Amino acid sequence: MKKNNSVSLKQQHGGALTTMVMVLFFGALLTLLLKVGPAYLDDFTIQEALESLDGT
Structure with missing residues (x-):
């Protein structure tokens, strides 16, 4: 019975670690997108403005 508890405890820690890594990864990705x-x-806006001036 104790072995079952220790296995489920390890699985819970693994799940928590996976969740933490996923949160950190997506948080870093979101931060990168918000900065870049x-x-x-x-750049896209300036390019469109310059292209519209070329036509005149």
Whole structure:
């Protein structure tokens, strides 16, 4: 009976570790997108403005 408890306890720790790694990974990905995304949007906006000026 004690072996069952220790196995389930290890599984719970493994699940918690996996959850923590996933949260950290997606948090880092979200942070990267929030920091890099605006630069790409600005570049896209400037490119479109310059292309519209070429047509005139």
